[in-house]
Amino acid sequence: xxxxxxxxxxxxxxxxxxxxxxxxxxxxxxxxxxxxxxxxxxxxxxxxxxxxxxxxxxxxxxxxxxxxxxxxxxxxxxxxxxxxxxxxxxxxxxxxxxxxxxxxxxxxxxxxxxxxxxxxxxxxxxxxxxxxxxxxxxxxxxxxxxxxxxxxxxxxxxxxxxxxxxxxxxxxxxxxxxxxxxxxxxxxxxxxxxxxxxxxxxxxxxxxxxxx
Ligand code: DX5
Ligand code: ZN
Numbered sequence: 001x002x003x004x005x006x007x008x009x010x011x012x013x014x015x016x017x018x019x020x021x022x023x024x025x026x027x028x029x030x031x032x033x034x035x036x037x038x039x040x041x042x043x044x045x046x047x048x049x050x051x052x053x054x055x056x057x058x059x060x061x062x063x064x065x066x067x068x069x070x071x072x073x074x075x076x077x078x079x080x081x082x083x084x085x086x087x088x089x090x091x092x093x094x095x096x097x098x099x100x101x102x103x104x105x106x107x108x109x110x111x112x113x114x115x116x117x118x119x120x121x122x123x124x125x126x127x128x129x130x131x132x133x134x135x136x137x138x139x140x141x142x143x144x145x146x147x148x149x150x151x152x153x154x155x156x157x158x159x160x161x162x163x164x165x166x167x168x169x170x171x172x173x174x175x176x177x178x179x180x181x182x183x184x185x186x187x188x189x190x191x192x193x194x195x196x197x198x199x200x201x202x203x204x205x206x207x208x209x210x211x212x
Contacts, residue, residue, distance in 0.1 A: 005194065010195060039065050062076055069084075069087075109168070111132040111134060112132070125163055131156050132168045193206075
């Protein structure tokens with residue numbers, strides 16, 4: 001299982017957090033991006049983004065928690081981006097955006113919140129490279145894993161037969177909750193990793209739960 005780290009809630013500032021993550025064997029950095037349109041928080045100026053992440057030696061899995069995500073993809077195409085996840089209801093033409101992302105040799109992913117029903121998004125499943133099941137409401141790091149997200153998780157697992165997307169779960173992942181989603185292709189963990197002194201130890205703890 002791929003272990004991805006989010007930096008939203010960390011013991012250290014952004015630079016120090018990214019430096020510490022670079023020294024671990026974490027598989028990718030989960031880049032949460034908010035511009036105040038979907039969630040009333042702004043955490044980056046898109047113009048500074050390539051500079052901020054220019055030295056990062058890990059692939060970037062971007063989570064666009066904002067409206068009209070197509071506004072940002074051109075910048076992301078120039079970066080070390082692996083996946084671009086967006087909330088389909090917040091896009092003007094989600095299928096068109098998925099195609100655009102894939103034409104730029106990046107993976108396209110959709111995000112489903114815990115209060116949404118994955119069945120309402122079935123039309124996208126034949127097109128996407130990845131599905132991100134949110135197990136907290138998007139916005140803040142450090143929230144508690146919401147068990148109701150497991151309904152979407154089980155459904156998306158069932159629907160995967162014959163399709164090729166990867167399943168990711170984001171929010172409230174720790175040593176215990178990772179076992180609820182052990183068949184996911186990847187998880188995102190923020191505070192469990194970044195609020196600790198030893199990031200690598202936390203990553204090892206997570207891997208031990210799913211690889212044994
Ligand atoms: C929630 C973000 C998550 C979050 C994960 O708004 O999308 O990526 O940072 O952090 P933890 O693991 O602390 O829930
Ligand atoms: Zn996220």
